[in-house]
Amino acid sequence: MTATVSPSTVEQARTSHRLQLPRDTDPAAVLTMVRNLHPEASTDAEGAIQLGDGLRLVPDGSPRGAGRWTLDTPRVREDPQPEGMGDSHGYGRAFPDGVPFGTERQGLDLAWSLGRRLYGAVVTDDGVRLEPHPFHIRDLTVVSPYALAPESLAELLGPLEPEAELDQVPEDAPRVGYSVTIPLPAGEEISLRVGRSSRPMALQALGWLEDAVDYELVHLPADPEEDAIESPESGTSERWQTVYRRIGMIAGLLTESVGGFVVDLEGFLVDPADLV
CATH class of the missing domain: 3.30.1400 (Cell Division Protein Zipa; Chain: A,)
Known part of the structure; x- marks a missing residue:
């Protein structure tokens, strides 16, 4: 509301x-x-x-x-x-x-x-x-100088997320402008969206940022109003943590494969080592 x-x-x-x-x-x-x-x-x-x-x-x-x-x-x-x-x-x-x-x-x-x-x-x-919940924000973005073609990204994700599905890819978007959906229990999803970088403030000094690509990992809860909760119940808290860890594993895989940096939804840099 x-x-x-x-x-x-x-x-x-x-x-x-x-x-x-x-x-x-x-x-x-x-x-x-x-x-x-x-x-x-x-x-x-x-x-x-x-x-x-x-x-x-x-x-x-x-x-x-x-x-x-x-x-x-x-x-x-x-x-x-x-x-x-x-x-x-x-x-x-x-x-x-x-x-x-x-x-x-x-x-x-x-x-x-x-x-x-x-x-x-x-x-x-x-x-x-x-007392902010440490997993209130679960979305992460990998900012990389390299863009993967849709089929290459799907192949990369396969061993880690075998249920990941490549969404319909626009004909004019061979390497950006497409997405992958990863189903979660209870009707939730992780959406992996590939597009031109929003150029986070934390990375402004990078020479390649102008042409960078964002691999944006977004948690889509079954209840869109859930993110307005100040203090989640224990079940919600555990689910948030599980989703964050799962998103973190995907972000870690991407940085190992295409290089770059991880930032959270608020623009803070995240050490990939902390996502394991």
């Missing part, structure tokens, strides 16, 4: 939210991930990550502050989230009087995404805890 949110924004000074990551998280790894989405991000003498537009991620330097970061941000709020609207990030629950908007929303989204990728959580300025 969707609804329109009216942008009656009121900007008030500044506020802060806390990003809580595992204590052994390397600050350099956080900076690397931030630069996947914000290549211009820099650090100051205190180790704070400057994101621009008044946004900063400040590490906690106290003896017990390992893994803790403070998102220092302008405070910008709009109307409360309409009742019944999907709330995958939990913002409607956390901000009943008005959800973050504009710059604050961008910073909060980044903190939420870092929490998802690094198994952490976000605590809002009002003390509400948001």
Whole structure:
């Protein structure tokens, strides 16, 4: 269900939210991930990550502050989230009087995404805890300089996914513009779509990116509204993890065969070694 949110924004000074990551998280790894989405991000003498537009991620330097970061941000709020609207990030629950908007929303989204990728959580300025599910986003894309013909891709997938079916291939799309469907239990599917690259921000420095090909692996759940769930039940959580592992195995096979890099749906680079 969707609804329109009216942008009656009121900007008030500044506020802060806390990003809580595992204590052994390397600050350099956080900076690397931030630069996947914000290549211009820099650090100051205190180790704070400057994101621009008044946004900063400040590490906690106290003896017990390992893994803790403070998102220092302008405070910008709009109307409360309409009742019944999907709330995958939990913002409607956390901000009943008005959800973050504009710059604050961008910073909060980044903190939420870092929490998802690094198994952490976000605590809002009002003390509400948001715990992103690590497999909430399961889609992956292999960005490669090489395009496989449809028959070659089907042959490559055969041993790993014997039920994979090559969809109808347009006559004018010998190497891009086609897809493969991989059936899953309970009416779900993985769709592997081959097309011109969307050129992720994390890979902008690559000389071959302009002509790159995306092998986009998309999970199609039986219930399209499922991705709006903030906290899935155990059965859904296990299924998400299983699908992610399966998508990861396909992504790993592709990178071994055609080279390139793996990015997730939000644009973060993913190490193929972590997908095994």
